[in-house]
Amino acid sequence: DVAEGSKGRSNLVTNPAVINEVESDDPNNGPDWVELANPTNEKIDVSGLILKDSKDDKPYTIKEGTSIEANGFLLLNDLTFGLGKDDSVRLFEGDLLIDSTTYSGHTSPSWGRYPDANGKEFRSTSEMTPGKRNKFAGIPDLIDWPGKGEVSIFDKQPTFLEDSSGLDFADGKLYAVDNGTATFWELDVDKDDGSMSFVKGFEKGKRVRFQKDKDNAGAKGPDAEGITVDSKGMVYLASERDNSAKGVNYNTVLMVDPSSEGNDLVAQKEWNLTSLLPSVSANMGVEAIEFVEADNVSLIDKNTGSAFSMDKYDQSVADGVFFVALEDNGHVYAFVLNNDGSAVLISDIDSKLGGAMALDFDTSEKVLWVAADNGYGNRSARIKLNGTDNPEITHVLPPSGLDVNGNFEGFAIADASYAIDGERPVYRFQDGVKEGALVIGSLATTK
Template identity: 40%
Template structure:
């Protein structure tokens, strides 16, 4: 399905002005359409995710048939047109639909509709008959009502009369969310605005994810005019059993709180926020609250748990956090569902792609049970379970080896390292959900299941920020030393990362992301069970739920969920000008690391066709899967059963966001290894710098983002680096100038000889 990006908004707004229709950025406003001709009008528009594809519906509200022969449909671009074939008619009271796959016109409706676009209908003379423009996809479709006004429909009604949701009624419940604290403690205050005591049996609090739910216990009540505070220690019902609020919900810096009645109906919603509330830079002095109690929007306030709210004066909180400004997703806007029939469990979390002997593999993990799966991937992004992996295997803590009934790790992230082992990130023990326990588990994927006990574990809790139990490690990603040597700033030395400084760490570093605050940390996980922090990276997102290293583009992707509107950050590592990774010897050790520059971060919006949801997993295919200049990408959504895994596309461009393509410029060399299982290596050096390959030893042949990625990136970098100073265009201009001068000299000499003769 064709989608327009970037400048499409400006184009659509220009079309809006041209046809006299107004719209609001982000939401298409109900707007009267142009006057219909003989009862003919555009009646409904599907611009995203329709069946099959985009479609446009026309209605005849008149009393006579309308001959459509020669009528033309265009979007906001005059170059895109569909002409109704001769003999096309629309009966009185009837509907006619054209879509992307049922092409019957002379021009064919094959151009698709974008998030910012328009539909225009012209008669055979070229006169405009009807039109509608919008600036964002509808959650359902756009339709025109009986009064001629456009609005989002209740549901698509292709070829039928439009349906619109009834106007929402004002909340009838006297119960309201009243105050929220997300740091340093987590608590929610309710207020009863009614004149009678109310029961809270079965009522629920949820954050931005439906599977993070805490229900009030039987017998819970709130007095008339009273306040009730639910804090981290409050015991209610979690997953059908007694559990604390902290076991179910951690209120993050990018989050929201919702309140549901016993029947599952939404009573109240705080709306989303970005960044912990602070006054004077201190989160302990601030909350979000309503003033007056139970009414209006949530604003900055002083903490008053169990009492009337005290909202802050304007300006008391200091500067507002900078809004997230993103660039358009660097790939196709559409995504598609891969598991319409349920394939996974309900707590889908981490993804990682691996280049193996049998092609590309995709690993997936569930945080509720510790179950992980191995899937085979195709170049079009489709996946299937590897033989025998339909039920997956279950990761276990070493301490639970003899207790199959133990709840096990809350496995939020997964990565495959150069040693062929899986590494899972866990933010807590599911048997003690209220306790933060940030750890990384080494799992042998070849071990016989269904349960696989961790062969080694690293406890990082004391080395990471102290956060709520449900807001700890969300992702882990292994990156080979060859990708980081001299390109990542080592916080201990202030210079480029030198693997030789960490003799027990293996062949790469592990990046872990902490959900609350969105920081990413690089660790050397040592063979003796210790861990050494190498770097602390701030991607510029209030939360990070997924990590994936992109060896083609030479950087790390950090992705957020709906708390950040699905934004992601690309973190480009690179050497400082004039510096680079030094030559390596046959054993892969460096003679010394060069200075490196701070990473460069570029923020991107999610693809237009990716639903706004609690997306916790993200992975990108390697270079060998390029199709029509793009590679597959995958997203994994928590809290759903079917529809958890989606595939989309990322451009396979040589240019690296944030300037990473020339990160080793100005004479710096970048060695990239292509090792084998026997430890042999062959390398590609950056132009103008030191050459030589970086060895990959032992079992490192199955590293994620494998040899193809490394060689392609090395080629792209070499081509880029070779054009520093005088580029090809400048050189061609010089040649033209020199040839012109030579020609003038020859002509002048010839004339002088002719004159002499």
């Protein structure tokens, strides 16, 4: 195994090409090679970029007229230098270093960026894949988005707030939440044409406060990153901290009745999950929550060592399991939330994405989706709960029309009854923008 690698990416606006895979010791005595990747959705020109190893005496200049297709790769196997043990590969734009990696020993079998094209680290691959996506031991296969590439924008003018975060789709409605204010919205979705309109009373959303702040209308409130709806229509928000104490991680779930009068609600129930989850920095905690009805939960309960059964949890607030995702490690934790405010952790699933920002259970396909943000190329993991400790996981690229640099923190899929021409809506919510936050794509239905 290779000991370590480094990524030296310039902070300036530069050519977006990155070093993606390196081969220094071809088992068939072939030439050393370097693969570049284009992590963007547009074709890029890489003419004139310069590659070097750890020395400066034999630079390789990429020929004029050379380009890399959108999300594509470029194999360079006619290098002017040879790669040896304990060597480096550096990519320059003029005199400016824009990317680099260093490996120990020889590459074995090759040295690749992880995750492929968009990752922040390098590691040994499981096999050489020149001109193709990198493969790593224990990492799920990566597939193209299983739907159309086009996406459209719902809010072409300011409609939500600026800290857009979680989404959920339930009973013909799209639910959305803002993490800066813990304000959530309900939108009716039309089955015939997919159009959306705010449910009466939700034109400006409804704000949620902690129970401790019931007498303090000026409280800054939860950093509500995720939202979900149970089978009774109750809304649950997942918060990673109190906005009045941003330096402290405080992973909580708050329950409200969305039909309650007024636009300023106090949580009816709360669950503090902080001690049940790994210790993380304040802004790397719970990012998403998803309710899954008990009949669809097929996993091993860590408390019993056997198949999960709702019958063992007769104090549960709802007839199902609440999955929460941790941004820090990309893991998904399954909880039963009890009426008395206690919570029971029943499972820990590693999505193998490295980070996680959103969750959605596809009730039509019976799979749990985990979505990462632009730090991981807005990729997703599709998890099939198969009744074992090793659920089936597939990694999925975003649709080609999605801006992979966008910080999408919300993800939700409409059920199959909303399909139009074999494609059903997929919603994403982008943080940090005043308009263009809610983006709509599609997912192919399966027969």
